[in-house]
Amino acid sequence: MLGAALPSIAFDDAGHGYDRFGLSPSALRVAFAAAWPLYRYYFRVASVGAEHVPKAGAAIVVANHSGMLPFDGMMLCMDVAQQRQRALRPLADHAVGALPFIGVAMQRIGAVSGTSTNARALLEAGEILLVFPEGVPGISKPARRKYRLTHWRPGHAELALRHKAPIIPAAVVGAEEQFPIVHNSKRLGRLVGAPHVPLPFLPVPFVPVPLPVKYRIYYGEPIVPEGDANDPSAVEHAAWQTQNAVQALIARGLRERRGSFW
Amino acid sequence: MSRLKSALVTGATTPLGRSLCARLLASGCEVLAVGLEAESAARFLIPEAAAYAAADLAKPRELHDLVFGPAKARSIDTVFHLATHRSLGVEGERVHALNVEALRQLIAHCEAHPTIARLVYRSYAEVYRVDQRLPNVIDEEHPLDHGAGRPQWLRDRVEADGVACARMGMTKLEIAVLRCADVFASGTGSQIYDYVRSRVCFKPLGFDPMINLLSLEDAAEALFLAGAAERGQGVFNVPGADTMPLGLCIRSAKRIAVPLPGPLLLPLYALRRRIIRTEFSYGLYKGRMHFPGILDGRRAREVLGFQPAGVS
Numbered sequence: 001m002l003g004a005a006l007p008s009i010a011f012d013d014a015g016h017g018y019d020r021f022g023l024s025p026s027a028l029r030v031a032f033a034a035a036w037p038l039y040r041y042y043f044r045v046a047s048v049g050a051e052h053v054p055k056a057g058a059a060i061v062v063a064n065h066s067g068m069l070p071f072d073g074m075m076l077c078m079d080v081a082q083q084r085q086r087a088l089r090p091l092a093d094h095a096v097g098a099l100p101f102i103g104v105a106m107q108r109i110g111a112v113s114g115t116s117t118n119a120r121a122l123l124e125a126g127e128i129l130l131v132f133p134e135g136v137p138g139i140s141k142p143a144r145r146k147y148r149l150t151h152w153r154p155g156h157a158e159l160a161l162r163h164k165a166p167i168i169p170a171a172v173v174g175a176e177e178q179f180p181i182v183h184n185s186k187r188l189g190r191l192v193g194a195p196h197v198p199l200p201f202l203p204v205p206f207v208p209v210p211l212p213v214k215y216r217i218y219y220g221e222p223i224v225p226e227g228d229a230n231d232p233s234a235v236e237h238a239a240w241q242t243q244n245a246v247q248a249l250i251a252r253g254l255r256e257r258r259g260s261f262w
Numbered sequence: 263m264s265r266l267k268s269a270l271v272t273g274a275t276t277p278l279g280r281s282l283c284a285r286l287l288a289s290g291c292e293v294l295a296v297g298l299e300a301e302s303a304a305r306f307l308i309p310e311a312a313a314y315a316a317a318d319l320a321k322p323r324e325l326h327d328l329v330f331g332p333a334k335a336r337s338i339d340t341v342f343h344l345a346t347h348r349s350l351g352v353e354g355e356r357v358h359a360l361n362v363e364a365l366r367q368l369i370a371h372c373e374a375h376p377t378i379a380r381l382v383y384r385s386y387a388e389v390y391r392v393d394q395r396l397p398n399v400i401d402e403e404h405p406l407d408h409g410a411g412r413p414q415w416l417r418d419r420v421e422a423d424g425v426a427c428a429r430m431g432m433t434k435l436e437i438a439v440l441r442c443a444d445v446f447a448s449g450t451g452s453q454i455y456d457y458v459r460s461r462v463c464f465k466p467l468g469f470d471p472m473i474n475l476l477s478l479e480d481a482a483e484a485l486f487l488a489g490a491a492e493r494g495q496g497v498f499n500v501p502g503a504d505t506m507p508l509g510l511c512i513r514s515a516k517r518i519a520v521p522l523p524g525p526l527l528l529p530l531y532a533l534r535r536r537i538i539r540t541e542f543s544y545g546l547y548k549g550r551m552h553f554p555g556i557l558d559g560r561r562a563r564e565v566l567g568f569q570p571a572g573v574s
Contacts, residue, residue: 014472014505015572020556021398022472022507097553098394100468107472107554117397117404121558 009087012125021089021118022107028087031109032078039078042212043071043174049219050083052168058123059222061088061130062156062242063170064149064250065138067210068179068198072139072172075215076130077110089122090130116159123163131156133239140184140198146176147250149243157238161229166222167238169245173218173253177260178210213260218249265379266340266490268292270333272319272368273344275299275307277449278384281482282342283312289486294336296328296345319345320359322367329371329378337377340489343368344384346419348451350541353414361418366425373433380436380495382488383426384481386419387443387474387499387557388453392549398472401558402441402497413546427497436495438488443476443502443557450478456542458515464530465551467521470509472554476502480570487566496565501557503570508551524552 009028012019017026039045053061063076070090077088091114097103112118114131122129132138133153141150160167181198188197223241227234269286273279274295286293293312297304301314308314313336317328333341343365347357365383372378390400391407406420426439444454454473457463484500512519522530531544549555562568 014556015503016506016510018472018506018510020472020505020554022470022554094395097398100466104468104470113394113398115397117399117401117558121397121399124560 009081009085011087012127020121021110021112022104023087023089023110024108025087027105027108028110031105032081035074035078038071039075039082043075043215045075045079045215045217047079047083047217047219049221050079052219052221053080053084053086053128054166054168054222055084055086056126058126058163058165059128059168060123060156060160060165061128061168061170061219062246063130063132063172064147064246065132065134066141066146066172067175068139068181069210070139071178071210072175072215073130073132075175076170076172076217079217080128086128088130089127091119091132093136114155116155119159120163123159123165129156129159131159133243140181142182142184142198143176143180147173147254149247149250152239152243154235154239157225157242158229158235160223160225161227161234161238166224167242168222169220169242169249171218171220171246171249171253172215173250173257174213174215174260177213180211211261214257214262216253216257218253220245220249265492266291266486268294268336268338269340269342269489270294270296270338271342271344272296273346273384274312274314275304276344276348277447277478278445278481279344280308281478282344282485283309285482285486286489287311289490292336294332294338319364319368320356322363325364325367326371329368329375333378334375338375339377340380340382341368341372341378342382342384342485342489344485346384346422346451347415348449348541350413350415350451350543350546351535351539357414358418362422362425365422369426369429369435369437373429373435378435380438380489381426382438382440382485382494383422384485385423385426385439385441387441387555388416388546389420389423389441390555392553392555394553396555398554399556399558400499402499402561413543416546430495438494439497440484440488440500440562441497441557442481442484442500443474445478445481446475446502446504447478451541453542453547454511456540457547458512458517459540460517460534462518462520463512464520464522464527465508465512466524466527469524469552470507471550471552472505472556473508473511473550474501474556475504475511476500476570477504477572480572483571484562484566484568487568491566493565496561498562498566498568499557499559500562500568501559501570503572505556524548527551
């Protein structure tokens with residue numbers, strides 16, 4: 001069980017069992033133990049290439065984002081903890097931190113508001129980041145656009161160049177089908193103060209849990225971008241390299257699977 | 263570490279001032295302690311080996327005479343400016359004169375002084391803005407809190423910080439601004455210390471931000487190092503060794519944490535301030551009660567060699 005691997009996960013203790021961002025290994029242990037049935041029996045996560053994730057030192061795992069709710073991030077974190085005994089630090093939208101209870105829960109399991117200063121502090125401490133360059137538009141893209149990467153933001157590439165951190169491309173195959181989205185409603189979004197609200201295939205009260213799709217996670221070979229972090233073309237090139245690598249891993253995952261549920 | 267021979271400390275009768283005087287004397291430095299109190303009263307507060315001068319720094323003439331009188335006679339090389347109004351409840355021109363104008367004039371006098379080479383100004387972590395869109399780790403380039411409707415306590419601190427920063431590198435006087443985390447001790451004007459003095463501490467429901475506390479000894483050490491370092495000009499964050507969630511801080515102080523919806527806390531703490539005349543202001547501290555705002559002490563560590571030891 002995953003909880004057994006966690007005591008060995010290193011973290012930057014700020015003195016009272018928490019790191020500066022609020023990560024608590026004991027909370028992480030509880031969260032992973034609670035989510036273990038999801039990882040093992042519900043999504044039946046299978047991963048390939050985890051040896052590309054370094055066991056120590058600063059690195060950035062860059063993956064596609066999908067599925068309305070961020071189960072893909074949770075499964076990636078659990079998989080890296082399981083395979084490499086490391087706590088991934090997901091960079092989340094700043095709005096997550098403003099949510100009562102959820103914001104605290106996310107902090108305790110290692111999520112951090114996605115600002116360059118936070119990312120810099122984590123990379124300097126030798127931590128491993130999880131970045132979804134597609135952001136919120138990624139998890140809310142409609143079913144007809146599944147497995148096609150949306151607008152790919154280059155911030156991760158700049159971070160990698162600035163901090164000489166390798167990028168590990170990763171693809172999550174299966175998550176796109178867990179909550180098929182039929183439409184993004186801008187009108188509802190205006191009501192709740194968001195750009196849009198994704199409407200799943202059934203009304204929300206009838207889809208309290210995601211579909212039991214099979215998750216396949218593919219890690220690619222590390223990319224060590226070269227160039228000046230202040231050179232826009234070098235940043236764009238590194239981001240393009242990563243995007244291509246992730247898209248290739250997605251294509252491989254789609255080729256190798258028999259269907260969404262097995 | 264040998265450049266610091268003779269120091270002037272304003273605000274010397276405060277807890278932090280006393281700790282700094284003791285640290286300077288322990289290093290073999292001569293100290294001219296400055297306070298508002300008459301010498302007979304101040305003698306109980308400052309170390310015996312320190313010389314003392316009473317001066318009201320809000321009065322320009324007294325400040326001038328201090329710098330070009332006793333400070334000149336003692337060939338002071340470093341000035342530590344700690345004197346500010348601690349109370350949030352007191353406002354007005356006199357408070358501004360001490361918090362801001364005294365620093366402005368002190369810098370001008372130090373620049374014209376024959377022996378003073380460095381001024382170390384104790385600033386506050388509260389000058390930084392904390393909200394959901396900003397980084398949780400606060401480096402020295404983090405935005406300052408210029409929000410409308412902020413109390414004079416904060417406006418003065420932000421202005422004084424800016425006054426000190428604006429003169430950096432303009433003359434031979436080296437200026438170090440130390441933005442210190444909340445000094446968790448009585449009589450320091452600490453918001454969080456005052457907050458946990460209540461038996462019951464109300465906190466926003468659904469939030470448990472990380473906070474950082476600095477001990478008196480660590481604050482004094484950081485100030486000393488800023489005065490003693492060979493290269494000491496600049497702005498430095500001074501975090502403490504204790505970083506923990508607010509809830510744990512309340513439990514460690516053996517207090518009861520009662521989570522309440524955020525909008526209730528503002529009137530509740532305003533009432534508390536009015537009834538029992540406490541210093542904690544929820545309005546001032548609201549951002550830090552919701553979102554982490556931890557000082558990044560990398561620059562102080564690399565340039566000054568400062569590493570916090572912890573709460574004693």
